[in-house]
Amino acid sequence: MITDAVRNNAEWCEAMCRAHGRPGAFAPQAWTNSRRTPPYYPDAVTLTAEASARDVLDGIDRGAPGASVKDAFARLDLAADGFRILFEARWIHRPAGLPVPSVRAAWRPVRTPAELAAWAAAWSGGDPDEAALFRPALLADPATTIVAGYGPDHRIVGGAVLSDSGPVTGVSNLFAAEGTDPAEAWAGCLSLPDATRPVVGYESGDDLPPALSLGFRETGPLRVWLDTGA
Known part of the structure; x- marks a missing residue:
């Protein structure tokens, strides 16, 4: 149930990025974008509960602060990588x-x-x-x-x-x-x-x-x- 919502949201993020000429890429564990995404949109979205920090961080641009990761299953701890929690929410169905x-x-x-x-x-x-x-x-x-x-x-x-x-x-x-x-x-x-x-x-x-x-x-x-x- 959550997996369908997560994939749907990642596909919407991809649609927004394509509209701005910045398409991302889907891999088994995460969607990532190697270029900075439009405002309010994440640079990566985990697609499975097993996704690791490397699955998201290796595919995004961290040349300057401000990149964001949607930890779709609330399983990651990115504090050691220089991240802080921006907000938390609940999937709904x-x-x-x-x-x-x-x-x-x-x-x-x-x-x-x-x-x-x-x-x-x-x-x-x-x-x-x-x-x-x-x-x-x-x-x-x-x-x-x-x-x-x-x-x-x-x-x-x-x-x-x-x-x-x-x-x-x-x-x-x-x-x-x-x-x-x-x-x-x-x-x-x-x-x-x-x-x-x-x-x-x-x-x-x-x-x-x-x-x-x-x-x-x-x-x-x-x-x-x-x-x-x-």
Whole structure:
């Protein structure tokens, strides 16, 4: 169960890196990128619980501080290699076949560069540098669907990225605009995937309860390590 979520997330990281012209590489134990990845995206993701520090560190650029490793099974200790824990979270899984939540907003896929620009502006809170993370190349990726919820005034009230990796659909980058209940955003994005497939992702802190309220359950821990250059 966790393995499907981990692979799905690594494939989404690869899709984002490809959109920026920086593809990574999959090996049996880890996905790694020999060039620095876009902001908020790891330079490596462990794919199995048996992955070692060398499986991730040998494939990334550590020429300067700031590289990160998604320790997807929370099994590594990278402190001796100059890393510190950036954050911890929980993998979540929603079984197939659960009822689709009702929604008030009109949720649909983002199809055009102009729609993507509006989505990215809403996701980033209006920060142009952060909004630039989402490039039009993502719209051509058959495994990636960016979705948005629109209110009666056509304002974007929430959004997410849906990633298709075969056995599961992944949800990431979920956001709710000011004044929108995060559970409403979760319900909106859940109204779009194929209901016969499980939905996976990860959350932490105050972002976790809205997902659990809609049928997700926790399946295991993960950590993200940051290279301090020490």
